[in-house]
Amino acid sequence: MANERMLMKGNEALAEAAVRAGCKCYFGYPITPQTEIAAYMSKRMPKCGGVFLQAESEIAAINMVYGAAATGVRAMTSSSSPGVSLKSEGISYAAGCDLPCVIVNVQRAGPGLGGIQPAQNDYYLATRAAGHGDFFLIVYAPSSVQEMADYVVKAFDMADKYRMPAMILTDGVLGQMMEPVVFSDPSDSTVNKDWAATGHKNERKHNIINSLYLQPEELEKSNIARYKKYDIVKAELPEAESYLTEDADIIVTGYGASARIVRSAVNAARAEGIKAGMIRPITLWPFPAEAYAKTVDTCKAYLCVELSMGQMIDDVKLATSCRRPVRFFGRTGGVIHTPAEILEQIRTIAKEELK
Amino acid sequence: MTSEIALAGFGGQGILFAGKVLAYCGMLADREVSWLPCYGPEMRGGTCNCSVCLSDDPIGSPVVNDPDILIAMNEPSFVKFIDKVKAGGYAFIDSTLVDSECTRTDIKVFKVPATKLAADNDLQGGANIILIGKLIKETGIISMDGIEATIRKMVPAKKAQLIENNMRAIRLGYEYAE
Numbered sequence: 001m002a003n004e005r006m007l008m009k010g011n012e013a014l015a016e017a018a019v020r021a022g023c024k025c026y027f028g029y030p031i032t033p034q035t036e037i038a039a040y041m042s043k044r045m046p047k048c049g050g051v052f053l054q055a056e057s058e059i060a061a062i063n064m065v066y067g068a069a070a071t072g073v074r075a076m077t078s079s080s081s082p083g084v085s086l087k088s089e090g091i092s093y094a095a096g097c098d099l100p101c102v103i104v105n106v107q108r109a110g111p112g113l114g115g116i117q118p119a120q121n122d123y124y125l126a127t128r129a130a131g132h133g134d135f136f137l138i139v140y141a142p143s144s145v146q147e148m149a150d151y152v153v154k155a156f157d158m159a160d161k162y163r164m165p166a167m168i169l170t171d172g173v174l175g176q177m178m179e180p181v182v183f184s185d186p187s188d189s190t191v192n193k194d195w196a197a198t199g200h201k202n203e204r205k206h207n208i209i210n211s212l213y214l215q216p217e218e219l220e221k222s223n224i225a226r227y228k229k230y231d232i233v234k235a236e237l238p239e240a241e242s243y244l245t246e247d248a249d250i251i252v253t254g255y256g257a258s259a260r261i262v263r264s265a266v267n268a269a270r271a272e273g274i275k276a277g278m279i280r281p282i283t284l285w286p287f288p289a290e291a292y293a294k295t296v297d298t299c300k301a302y303l304c305v306e307l308s309m310g311q312m313i314d315d316v317k318l319a320t321s322c323r324r325p326v327r328f329f330g331r332t333g334g335v336i337h338t339p340a341e342i343l344e345q346i347r348t349i350a351k352e353e354l355k
Numbered sequence: 356m357t358s359e360i361a362l363a364g365f366g367g368q369g370i371l372f373a374g375k376v377l378a379y380c381g382m383l384a385d386r387e388v389s390w391l392p393c394y395g396p397e398m399r400g401g402t403c404n405c406s407v408c409l410s411d412d413p414i415g416s417p418v419v420n421d422p423d424i425l426i427a428m429n430e431p432s433f434v435k436f437i438d439k440v441k442a443g444g445y446a447f448i449d450s451t452l453v454d455s456e457c458t459r460t461d462i463k464v465f466k467v468p469a470t471k472l473a474a475d476n477d478l479q480g481g482a483n484i485i486l487i488g489k490l491i492k493e494t495g496i497i498s499m500d501g502i503e504a505t506i507r508k509m510v511p512a513k514k515a516q517l518i519e520n521n522m523r524a525i526r527l528g529y530e531y532a533e
Contacts, residue, residue: 005380005390117395177417178375178390178470180382264415338420 010148011036013181014168017148018076023102025051025075026066029060029083032116033172034106037078040292044108048183051059059084062103069101072196074156078104080172081122082113091165092131096336097212098195098226100159102152103137104168107307109334110227110246117334118172120256123311126169127285136222136230138166138237139284145179148268151282152183155194160191162233169284171307173257173336184303233286238272241280244270245295248277250349252342253316254294254305255281262305265342284312292319301353302326303345305337325353356411359419362483364428364449366519369483373426374405379410379504380478380497389417393413402431409496413441424494426486427453428469445494447486465489467531473524481524488528499529 008016015037018026026045028038038054045052050139051068056062069077079087084105094101097232105126108229109119126139138158140151148170200206213219241259245251259280269276278294281288281294292302301324304313312327317326331337331343360377364370371392381388391406406419425440427433428449440446442461451470467489471481478485491497506521 005382007375007382007390115504125525172394173391173417176392176394178378179414179417180388259416261418263413267415336418339416340420 003182004180007178008145008181009036009176009178010142010145010170010174011106011176012040014148014152014170015040017183018102018156018340019048019050020183021153022071022074022186023050023076023156025053025065025068027053027055027061027068027075027077029055029058029061029079030171031083031116032081033108033175034078034080034104036175036298037104039104040297058086059090062087062094065101065103066090066094066097066099069096069099070197072193073098073199074102076102076104078106079192080106080108081110082108082121084122084125088125088131090131091137092133092135093211094165095131095135095137096133097209098163099165099209100156101165102155102159102165102168103165104152105167105170107171109320110206110333113345115334116172116335118257118307119334120171120258121309121311121332122169123284123306123308127287127315128166130167130265133270135165135226136285138162138164138233138286140166141169141282143172143256143259143280143282145174145177145283147282148174149181149183154343155204157273158237160193163195164229164233167185167339169256171257173248185305196267220330225228230330237283238286238288238290239282240291241278241282242291242295243279243280245279245299246273247298248295249275249300249354250346251277251279251295251299251301252303252305253279253281253312253313258337260307261337261339264339265346268339268343269346272347276346281312287315287319289319292316296320299324301349303342303349305329305330305342307336308332358409358424358494359422360407360409360424360426361404361419361422361439362404362407363432363436364426364427364452364483365474366401366403366427368403369480370403370428371405373483373487374407375504376484376507376509377409377497377500379409379438379509382450383504383508384445384501385413385495386387389414391417400484402429402435403459404432404436419470424490424496425482426490428482428486429453430455445490445491447493451482461492465493466533467528469528472531476523476527478520478524478527481520484521484524485528485531489531490528492529499525
């Protein structure tokens with residue numbers, strides 16, 4: 001079954017790929033629309049020598065990840081928006097201890113308990129404020145079931161490489177939909193985790209995993225060192241897909257499920273003779289600013305499309321240095337935009353901005 | 356070519372499964388496919404629908420707003436979706452459960468008493484597959500060989516008797532003439 005195309009839900013494909021990436025510990029708590037991840041892990045983990053545990057709460061689950069990751073194993077938790085809010089304290093602790101781990105957020109509409117339909121309203125949470133304190137997560141935004149599988153593997157690899165937590169920021173559409181997926185061969189992490197708390201056997205100095213620094217100067221030093229690492233991540237990791245951007249007058253941008261709908265709208269606009277293109281960020285942090293910056297000279301206007309009231313648009317404005325108009329179109333509350341609605345926005349921009 | 360298909364009916368009629376059969380069949384034919392369920396507060400007895408796209412190109416939106424092909428297996432689904440079918444499209448209606456008449460003349464409508472056919476042929480729960488049989492006959496978007504291969508792959512070995520039942524349902528729909 002190694003290279004066979006399989007028809008799977010995004011949630012299940014992500015879970016299977018995580019197992020193949022060597023995830024040995026999964027801790028979860030049910031919440032729509034991500035429960036299939038936990039359900040899949042509950043069947044799969046016992047068969048491959050891993051641990052599945054349904055925790056008593058989201059908070060417990062993230063702290064179990066924190067503990068497992070401290071021993072150097074690949075550990076993961078998943079939830080949906082309200083559950084990820086609950087995990088934020090633990091995520092901050094993991095970041096403060098430089099622990100590699102993977103957190104999956106299959107977003108649903110908020111705020112509050114909100115609704116269970118797809119949304120992209122946790123962009124700020126993922127890229128700005130996944131918890132208290134000065135820190136970032138690596139954030140991947142897959143846009144197909146295949147990418148749900150591919151990027152969870154990459155998230156584990158990059159989390160290990162840079163010693164920091166990584167998040168898969170996806171949504172109910174991608175979690176619930178089925179598409180063909182091909183799994184790559186299982187990989188083994190070759191990263192040397194000599195920092196892990198694995199028992200010193202009186203043979204080495206013991207490793208301490210801790211985020212508490214009572215001396216301000218020490219904590220400042222630790223934070224500055226972490227930000228130096230972030231500079232390297234920002235230089236090495238940004239990833240984006242550019243589609244028909246070379247000659248585009250209007251660039252429409254969106255991530256995840258939105259990007260799929262944007263692509264349909266861009267194709268429809270091209271069929272009408274409007275030179276539209278798309279930039280799809282794959283890493284949301286670090287944001288792929290360069291993909292935008294190199295279009296600013298030729299592109300005349302941008303349109304940011306999100307399933308939110310407008311969050312990623314801030315990064316698009318920064319990436320384009322506000323040199324061109326950046327308009328916004330979003331649906332929220334679990335409503336999904338149609339290609340026709342986005343096409344109408346593109347037509348309006350063509351009328352108003354391309355004179 | 357892209358076919359956007361909406362399937363709708365009561366929870367428990369096998370709407371999601373029928374959609375999965377179509378998607379699986381497309382995948383085995385090496386096409387691009389997507390399947391998206393509604394996952395709201397649906398439950399057995401409530402309404403339920405799913406979107407399936409079969410295409411030769413990468414699929415953009417997996418949400419089917421204006422289907423090329425509609426399968427409607429109850430009255431509320433018929434009412435909700437019939438006006439959304441694209442002109443020139445197809446609608447396959449379970450006429451055992453849908454009383455309304457379709458007044459549109461710009462789409463091809465096929466009424467199949469699928470639930471009754473299933474009951475008369477000892478194929479309870481097979482109305483969804485009967486409608487797929489009719490869909491294959493009228494649209495040609497998937498082949499009989501393809502559907503047989505699909506059903507053989509999807510049915511687990513220990514439930515092998517279901518292969519013949521499903522193929523009987525396919526043939527009932529395929530051969531049904533109004």
